[in-house]
Amino acid sequence: METALTAYANEDGGYGHALEPDLRGPVSQPLHTAHALSVLDSIGRCGGPRVERICRYLTDVSTKEGALPALLPSQRDYPAAPFIPIVDDPPAELLATGPVVGLLHRNEVWHAWLFRATDFCWSAVDALAVSHPYEIEAAVAFLDGVPDRPRAEAAAERLGRLVRDQRLAVLDPDRRAEYPVAPGYAPQEQHFPYDYARTPASLARRWFSDTEMERSLDHLAAAQEADGGWPVTWRQWAPGTALEGRPLVTLRALETLRAHGRVLA
Numbered sequence: 001m002e003t004a005l006t007a008y009a010n011e012d013g014g015y016g017h018a019l020e021p022d023l024r025g026p027v028s029q030p031l032h033t034a035h036a037l038s039v040l041d042s043i044g045r046c047g048g049p050r051v052e053r054i055c056r057y058l059t060d061v062s063t064k065e066g067a068l069p070a071l072l073p074s075q076r077d078y079p080a081a082p083f084i085p086i087v088d089d090p091p092a093e094l095l096a097t098g099p100v101v102g103l104l105h106r107n108e109v110w111h112a113w114l115f116r117a118t119d120f121c122w123s124a125v126d127a128l129a130v131s132h133p134y135e136i137e138a139a140v141a142f143l144d145g146v147p148d149r150p151r152a153e154a155a156a157e158r159l160g161r162l163v164r165d166q167r168l169a170v171l172d173p174d175r176r177a178e179y180p181v182a183p184g185y186a187p188q189e190q191h192f193p194y195d196y197a198r199t200p201a202s203l204a205r206r207w208f209s210d211t212e213m214e215r216s217l218d219h220l221a222a223a224q225e226a227d228g229g230w231p232v233t234w235r236q237w238a239p240g241t242a243l244e245g246r247p248l249v250t251l252r253a254l255e256t257l258r259a260h261g262r263v264l265a
Helices: 003-004 030-042 048-061 072-079 094-108 113-127 133-145 149-165 173-178 204-209 211-223 239-259
Strands: none
Touching: 003 030, 030 048, 030 094, 048 094, 048 113, 094 113, 094 133, 113 133, 113 149, 133 149, 133 204, 149 204, 173 211, 211 239
């Protein structure tokens, strides 16, 4: 898998070539590079010279705050999903930075880039008052990996109340229609407890009762389609990107079910 991943690497240390299906073209982007890191993490290879090069790339593309934008303007020359804005001076975002920082901390990777990026994530998490599911997922990814565990637990407790107050998780799949869909999301792009608590060890697991968690896992298991895969629920803009996205969704579903002790038939 590491050899296959090399095909998506660029000389600048980042990754491109549509590793993230909604962004086409060869240029390196933070979202592609974050996906590459998640692959390396899944095979226990998140360290060494390859990750050092990635950290140098992250340093080079960071904003003045020392954090990552979601998309660099170099994408403008290539196709991209129409719902992903391309701007000349993109801001730093928790959505892009949180998962990368959390993953690197969890793998005990130490690099100068992490200092300011970690501070940015703490400030962004502390400032969250109104949010949406993907941003909360990014916050959880950060909090699950950051070394300051007491602070992470306190922040996660507050975010759990926010998720419930703003109804950002479908707690009863049988009453799914009663839960709002975030602005800009696809009609079926709702989030469930398992989307936040991918493993029982996640701080987000404390947000949900055993009954709520089991209901959501039942829903996830039942969503498997006849060919063995799981459907893409986010907004789709081209047939090819849907085909590329579906294996990622399927792997994530299988990993989540296995982590929670569900027997995979």
